[in-house]
Amino acid sequence: MESKSSISRRKLVRQTVAAGAALGGVALQAQTPGVLRGSNAGRKFRAYVTRPGAGSSVEELTLLPIQPRQVLVRIEACAPCYTTIPRALPQPLTGPNANRGRVEIPNHAAVGIVEEIGALVKRVEKGDRVIVAGTSQCGQCYQCLHGDPDFCQFTFGGDIFPPFATASDGAAVVAQAGVGGSSELAVVTEEYLCPVFTSVPAVELSLLGDQLTSGFAAGMCRMKIEAGSNVVVFGAGPVGLGAVQAGRVMGATQVVVVEPIRYRRELALKLGATVALDPNAEGAGLVEKIRDLCKGPTDRKFAGGEAWTATGQASSARGADFTIDACGKDNATPKVERGPDPTGILPMQQAWECTRMGGHVMYMGAVQGNFSLNGTSLALLGRTIHPGQQGGFHMMRDIPRIVKLIERGLIDAKSMIQGTYPLDQAGQAYQDAADRTKLATVILMS
Numbered sequence: 001m002e003s004k005s006s007i008s009r010r011k012l013v014r015q016t017v018a019a020g021a022a023l024g025g026v027a028l029q030a031q032t033p034g035v036l037r038g039s040n041a042g043r044k045f046r047a048y049v050t051r052p053g054a055g056s057s058v059e060e061l062t063l064l065p066i067q068p069r070q071v072l073v074r075i076e077a078c079a080p081c082y083t084t085i086p087r088a089l090p091q092p093l094t095g096p097n098a099n100r101g102r103v104e105i106p107n108h109a110a111v112g113i114v115e116e117i118g119a120l121v122k123r124v125e126k127g128d129r130v131i132v133a134g135t136s137q138c139g140q141c142y143q144c145l146h147g148d149p150d151f152c153q154f155t156f157g158g159d160i161f162p163p164f165a166t167a168s169d170g171a172a173v174v175a176q177a178g179v180g181g182s183s184e185l186a187v188v189t190e191e192y193l194c195p196v197f198t199s200v201p202a203v204e205l206s207l208l209g210d211q212l213t214s215g216f217a218a219g220m221c222r223m224k225i226e227a228g229s230n231v232v233v234f235g236a237g238p239v240g241l242g243a244v245q246a247g248r249v250m251g252a253t254q255v256v257v258v259e260p261i262r263y264r265r266e267l268a269l270k271l272g273a274t275v276a277l278d279p280n281a282e283g284a285g286l287v288e289k290i291r292d293l294c295k296g297p298t299d300r301k302f303a304g305g306e307a308w309t310a311t312g313q314a315s316s317a318r319g320a321d322f323t324i325d326a327c328g329k330d331n332a333t334p335k336v337e338r339g340p341d342p343t344g345i346l347p348m349q350q351a352w353e354c355t356r357m358g359g360h361v362m363y364m365g366a367v368q369g370n371f372s373l374n375g376t377s378l379a380l381l382g383r384t385i386h387p388g389q390q391g392g393f394h395m396m397r398d399i400p401r402i403v404k405l406i407e408r409g410l411i412d413a414k415s416m417i418q419g420t421y422p423l424d425q426a427g428q429a430y431q432d433a434a435d436r437t438k439l440a441t442v443i444l445m446s
């Protein structure tokens with residue numbers, strides 16, 4: 001048998017994957033007990049679990065031994081992400097996002113306390129409070145090395161994550177995206193963890209692994225919103241309101257929000273939006289309304305102004321400096337005001353059109369269908385399209401500074417949380433998020 005010190009990191013990674021392929025059973029026994037046997041193996045815990053074709057419920061599970069690069073986290077709070085709704089609702093849906101025939105713990109972010117670390121873990125220590133982020137940062141893959149850690153290959157590596165628990169019927173249990181979150185315990189590789197050293201309540205920190213951070217990073221990190229600029233945000237959900245707050249913190253003088261749901265428009269105004277528009281009320285005039293809002297004090301070109309009366313391509317002189325589309329498609333029929341297009345394509349087109357020549361537009365929503373652009377406008381108008389993902393988020397760099405901004409009162413996470421639920425009511429937390437009757441919902445484990 002090999003000693004612990006003689007096993008290479010690469011080999012241990014391969015063993016971890018192999019263990020997953022064997023559903024955490026036989027393959028584990030072939031590995032070095034001293035490395036793999038955690039003191040918490042066999043521990044019972046509860047989790048909100050989805051079973052293919054059989055709905056979702058809170059079940060008691062049994063923890064498997066953690067792997068050398070894994071970390072056991074006692075979850076404190078978990079905010080369901082809207083994109084995980086198709087895999088978390090009581091009747092799992094069909095389609096690419098639906099439950100893939102596995103017993104799974106949904107969601108992909110949380111906050112908690114480290115209870116055990118594998119032998120090769122360096123980033124966190126036992127007792128650390130950690131943000132469990134939906135996007136990893138390994139620092140070693142091609143994307144991380146090229147400055148794009150929100151495209152880290154660990155996040156986009158497919159379903160290599162091994163089961164980390166078993167159900168009472170012996171079924172292997174996996175976490176969605178290797179993260180999950182709606183459970184008392186989670187086991188994740190260290191690339192997904194960022195330790196935070198703060199007294200900010202866990203409920204507020206629960207938004208930092210995903211929604212709020214994605215929107216805030218969109219404005220601060222990838223778009224780099226300039227002071228004095230015009231910003232437009234389509235969609236005032238948890239991501240969009242993160243972008244609204246980025247606009248305020250970065251010094252935008254105008255932040256226009258486009259949102260069909262009244263309570264979300266009102267919250268956007270509280271969090272930093274200067275104008276809130278209802279796309280249903282504005283109808284076909286929405287883009288022109290935004291262009292009007294963004295026009296400066298003069299239309300004299302020689303005086304630095306924009307041509308208000310120009311037609312054709314030149315009409316695109318007016319518009320937002322920075323536009324963030326954070327709408328996406330409806331994953332369920334809203335029980336509040338519905339937007340004009342449940343596929344999310346219309347807001348993408350409007351976001352493009354309301355951005356000024358030479359401006360910046362970012363797309364963050366998961367939409368349904370294809371989005372097309374006029375090729376000539378793409379060539380001539382000089383608008384920069386930014387990919388959404390997590391907004392250029394470097395989790396190890398950005399989570400600590402977002403925590404500081406919360407501590408200083410510059411980011412308001414608390415107002416975005418409109419419902420807290422014990423684990424027994426986790427299904428309701430997902431349902432309220434799906435219905436859009438509440439902005440952000442948070443499952444509290446204790």
Ligand SMILES: [Zn+2]
Nearest residue numbers: 081083134210
């Ligand atoms: Zn998410």
Ligand SMILES: [Zn+2]
Nearest residue numbers: 138141144152
């Ligand atoms: Zn990476």
